[in-house]
Structure formats: C-alpha cells, structure tokens
Amino acid sequence: MPSVKLKIAELRKLKGISQQELAEYLGVSFQSVSKWETGATMPDITLLPDIAEYFKVSVDELLGLKPLHQLEYRPRNSDNHDGSTGKYDNLYKNRKYFWNDDYLEFLVRSVWKLKHPVDFIEFRCCDGYLGQQLLSILPQGSSYTGIDTQYFTEKARLRFQDTDYDTSFLPSDLYSFEADRLYDIAIIQASLRHMNRPIEVLKKMIASVKRGGLIICIDVNREFENDGLYIEGMDYNYLCTAFDYHKIWEKELEQEGRDYAIGMRLPFYMKQLGLQDIDVRMNDKVQLVTPDRKDYEQLVQDFMKIHGWDRPYSISDSEELIEFFMTRGVGRSQAEDFVRLQGSIAEYFKKIEEKAFLHVQGLMIVYGRK
Numbered sequence: 001m002p003s004v005k006l007k008i009a010e011l012r013k014l015k016g017i018s019q020q021e022l023a024e025y026l027g028v029s030f031q032s033v034s035k036w037e038t039g040a041t042m043p044d045i046t047l048l049p050d051i052a053e054y055f056k057v058s059v060d061e062l063l064g065l066k067p068l069h070q071l072e073y074r075p076r077n078s079d080n081h082d083g084s085t086g087k088y089d090n091l092y093k094n095r096k097y098f099w100n101d102d103y104l105e106f107l108v109r110s111v112w113k114l115k116h117p118v119d120f121i122e123f124r125c126c127d128g129y130l131g132q133q134l135l136s137i138l139p140q141g142s143s144y145t146g147i148d149t150q151y152f153t154e155k156a157r158l159r160f161q162d163t164d165y166d167t168s169f170l171p172s173d174l175y176s177f178e179a180d181r182l183y184d185i186a187i188i189q190a191s192l193r194h195m196n197r198p199i200e201v202l203k204k205m206i207a208s209v210k211r212g213g214l215i216i217c218i219d220v221n222r223e224f225e226n227d228g229l230y231i232e233g234m235d236y237n238y239l240c241t242a243f244d245y246h247k248i249w250e251k252e253l254e255q256e257g258r259d260y261a262i263g264m265r266l267p268f269y270m271k272q273l274g275l276q277d278i279d280v281r282m283n284d285k286v287q288l289v290t291p292d293r294k295d296y297e298q299l300v301q302d303f304m305k306i307h308g309w310d311r312p313y314s315i316s317d318s319e320e321l322i323e324f325f326m327t328r329g330v331g332r333s334q335a336e337d338f339v340r341l342q343g344s345i346a347e348y349f350k351k352i353e354e355k356a357f358l359h360v361q362g363l364m365i366v367y368g369r370k
Helices: 008-015 019-026 030-038 045-055 091-097 101-111 129-135 150-160 198-207 222-226 236-241 246-255 262-272 296-307 315-326 332-351
Strands: 119-123 143-148 166-171 183-189 209-220 229-231 276-282 286-289 357-360 363-369
Touching: 008 019, 008 030, 008 045, 019 030, 019 045, 045 332, 091 129, 091 296, 101 129, 119 129, 119 198, 129 143, 129 150, 129 183, 143 150, 150 166, 183 198, 198 209, 198 262, 209 222, 209 262, 229 236, 236 332, 262 276, 262 363, 286 296, 296 332, 315 332
Parallel strands: 119 143, 119 183, 143 166, 183 209
Antiparallel strands: 209 363, 229 357, 276 363, 286 357
C-alpha cells in the first residue's frame, strides 16, 4: 500500500500563506499545522476534505498518494463516441423516450410537409433508431443514410438487416465528412451538445443538402433538462438546486466548445449561415412513470440505467467524480453535493417499491432551409 506523505507544507508554500492563516481557516492552532507538516501528527480525518478543497487538490494528492497538480482540465473527448466498450449503450436507450410517435408524424406531415419520397442523411446516427422511426412515416420510396463511427454504423446495419428500406451507412468522422451526393434532408439528434465544434458540424450538414433542402437539429438546453425531473417522495426543490452545473458548463464551453445551451443558440447559428424559413418546436414527450403502467418495470429499469442510478457509487467512483468536477473549477464540497444527490436518487430507486416520477427533457427542434 502506498505510504502517506502529507503535502500540506508544500501546498501552503505554493499558495503563499502562513501556518497561522491556514490554522485560522481550519479552526485549529498553528501548532497543530506545524505538527502535521513535520509528520508528528495527522489531521483529523474529517478535516481532510476541507484542507483539500482549500488548496484545490484531491484528498489523494493531499495525502501524497497521487502527484500534485494532477487536477488539470480533463477533456471529455465526446467528439469521439466510439461505443466499442459498451459504455454508450445505456445512454442511447434514452432515444426511444424522445418522442410520442404521433408527434413525430405530425412534424413530418404537417410541419415539414414531406409528401413525396426524400433522401435523408442522419449525422451521428448511433444505432439508427431515429432513421427507422422516420422511414416508417415518410412517403414510400424514401432513402436513409447514416454517418457515425464504425461501431455504431454496424449496430445500425443490424437494425435494418431484416427490412426492405433503402439504407446505407458511412463510417466517418463528422468533421472530415464530405458528401458524395446531395440529400433532401440532413438531421442530427442529441449530438451537437456533445461536439466541440458544433458549428462546423452544422456547416457539413448544410453542405450535404440540395438548394431548398431541410436541415433539422434536435438538441437540449441543459437548463430545461436539469429542472425537468420530479420524483414522488423526494423534495423537488432539492432535486433542482442541490448542485449548480453552471461552472462545469461554462468551463467546458471555454475549454472545449461543448455548448450547454446549443438548443437555444441554433436558430441564430442557422441564420448566420444563411438558412431560410428557420423555426423552432419542442418535443412533446413527458415521461410519466407510475406503478399502474403496464410497461412500468421496463420503464424504471431503462431510466435507472440511462442515468446511472442502477448501482451505488463506490468510494473510488465518488472520488474520481469529485476530482473530475474539481478540474472544472467546482469546489470539493460542491462536488460532494453532486455525489450525495446522485446517491440519494439511487437509494430511492433501490428502496422504494412503488416508484413514481416524471421527466421532461425539453428537446429543441430547430430547422431551416438552404
């Protein structure tokens, strides 16, 4: 087991403070701080998180179990969503809960007025679920092309292998993709918020359609999404306010370009890029889950897996998550608030037999013509 080598003296000198200043902050004597630094005694274990937060390091770094200055910004690298490890499979279960089928049909027939066969291309198609939904509604003779990583295009091929639909799949990075023909429609769903250069992807979509072609972007505004969960038996105010995501969102936008408000900004990006007839809708799906639903067990299981509430957080998982949040400027105590929130929800789903909850994602559907 690694030996403990407390780093308080080193951290204090880097911060340029005295033993007395640190002691006053922690509510202890400067003699206590001196003894910690010489190794004569150790701080009470309950003080370790406070000391770590004060110096903006992890507890492992404070104890010398990890080298100092490891809490540099860690990119999510979500441009690359290769799912070969399977970690994305639960996340994409969510897509079947984006729409009520009759609303998607309403968009196709009454809003976009697609009365003749169309060729459409889906950017970041994942397993082709949206493509299959649309082909079941669009006029017969329509064709579908899906772009994604090798892993997901293979999953999409499997989805369509026993159908008569006209489909093709192109493994490609979205930024380097060049269409070899023009389509009537380009669509992307719940992906631009994960891209570091969403406007570049939007430009690729525009370049892939004919003059007069339709560009459709479906994505969230994280503000809506975060206030959209109500769990019967839990304090709704606590669910909405227990953790403030803004530091994370703003840091990721600054460092990577991941835009938490992409759904709200898209109409203006489309206008800047010259699209016409721009308009916005919202998805209609409000997921109400109560024990009297015939598909209740499946709904609960899917919901838990999608959000990671099907398993408890281990100590190492919690510490890793706390450190990750701290790389985004979140204080340790605030990061611990998030872990507690997730733990509370996971505990609810584990203990309560008759679970009841409501979830509103608030997807923005932004569209315009070339």
